[in-house]
Amino acid sequence: MKYLSTGEFAKLCRTRKDTLLFYDKEGLLKPRHVSENGYRHYSIGQFYEFDMVAMLKETGSSLKEIRNFVREPDPAGLLEHLEEKRQLLRQERLRLATRQKMLEATIALGHEALNAQYDVLDLVELEEEQLEVTSVSAEDQATEEGCIAILAEFADKFEKLGRSAPMPFGFLTEREHLPSYIAGYFFCGASRGTRAENLRIRPAGLYARFYHRGEAQSHEAVYGRMLETIAKRGWVISGHMYGYDMASYIVSESANEYLAKYCVQVCVAGEQGEVARQF
Incomplete structure (x- = not known):
């Protein structure tokens, strides 16, 4: 041999x-x-x-x-072992796909935050977006600690399912409760596992949009000014308010600075009664 x-x-x-x-x-x-x-x-x-x-x-x-x-x-035992590994690899592939999707969303959000014009009210056409919501009370969000606790509980629900909560994150204030800054719901992106009762659709259409960066207290003040400006321009609010977190921990150099985007659906009458898309 x-x-x-x-x-x-x-x-x-x-x-x-x-x-x-x-x-x-x-x-x-x-x-x-x-x-x-x-x-x-x-x-x-x-x-x-x-x-x-x-x-x-x-x-x-x-x-x-x-x-x-x-x-x-042990041929039979080896095949059973390989089948178990195949299932684990499938699960790992799904986990990596979810992680990649999260990274892509985070990167896109970071670029949006870096290139945004802050404290400027504009009009944008937005596509339909599916969101998963969880209701929150005024007491729960009365303090920053309370808001963080809600978000942590929200994230924990997904961790128990073996995945991260899909982006974007934010809050929803229903139209009938405006101009209140108090949210009725916190949201994240919807997924296949989202239950029908937790699914909300942000409809496609024309939205008034406003970016702001500053300490937590400043957001409530500019939120009110945004709604006042909308009214002064004669725009009619026709939908709910969506406040989006802009991944402050990535873009901001200060732990006390928060970046957010506020979007509310509006109707804007032009000279011929049509919707004006520029101003």
Whole structure:
């Protein structure tokens, strides 16, 4: 039988010599022959043993699991083990897809926050957006600590499901409660798991939009001025108010500064009674 040196076998397996030494030490792949001077030699047929060890390692199998299958071959048990790993890999793929979606949303939000014109009221056409809401009381949001506690509870619900709460985050004040700054609901992005009773649709249409950055107290003041300006311009509020968190922890250099975007659907009459989209 022809034997290969450790270097030759490593080249055949497209791996490194120290990997083979590690496999030998851990009892995963022993050389077929060890000479009196300590040189290790492998048979060509051990390529398939190496391939199985490498495959199990790639699936996330532990050293103990690999060692057990090497020492006591069990085809049925091995297939069951691989099926379990396949399910774990599917779950990991979904987790990574969710994480990627969250990162893309965060990056987009950061760019929006950096390029926004603050304290300027404008009109924009917005597409329909699906949101998942949870109701909040005035007492719950009376303090900053209370608001944070609500958000933490909101996030915990998703963590128990094994995923992060989808962006965007914010609050919703129903039209009939304006000009109150007190929210009726906190929201995040809707997902497949959103229950019908928690689903709200922000309709497509024309919205008055206002960005503001400043300490928490300043937001309530500019919120009121935004609504006053809308009334002075003769725009008619036709929908709910949506306040969006603009990921202040990414864009702002101050822990006390908050960035938010406020959007409320409006009707704006033009000279011919049509909706004016520019001003």
